[in-house]
Amino acid sequence: MIAYIVTEDTFDEKLLKRLLPGDLLRDIFIVAAGGLSDGISMARSLAVRRQVPLLLVFDSDSVDAGLIEQRRSEIEYIVAGVSIRPIKVVMAVPQLEGVLFSDRELVRRWFGDRLTQEDLIRAEYQPRLVLERLVAGSGLSMEGLVEGLSDREAERLRSAVVIQEAMVFLGQVQAVVEAA
Known part of the structure; x- marks a missing residue:
């Protein structure tokens, strides 16, 4: 194992x-912690016990740049204090589910006429809530949407x-490992 990715929940794990x-993702292990506090605790434990680079991908639950940076730096401080290896904290703004809304064509294909302009606007602030509502009446599941992504669709969503940020960090970690 060359690195760990810590997320808040299993949906985030599957999406990543x-x-x-x-x-x-070669030799990378992704773990879902069960929330932000548990994610920070898990990251600290991994930093001490495994002594490998850590990528923490958490929801910012905000669109306020100042607040997001404050949360990111606090989490980094808490985890870096016990880590001898590189760590990177990446905040999804406002939630990782927002990545799915970055491709409007894809979201329209999934939900058709059920997707309104209001949904698209609200998804900028509450993507998980909008996605859960749209999925609830569609016969689809959030996990099913992710599993059903084609390689081309996944490639387009990688522009988020x-x-x-996650790709850059993992690339740097792998470059160091390969150079050693």
């Missing part, structure tokens, strides 16, 4: 597994900032 390129 589907969107991050397979070559970057949170995914790009």
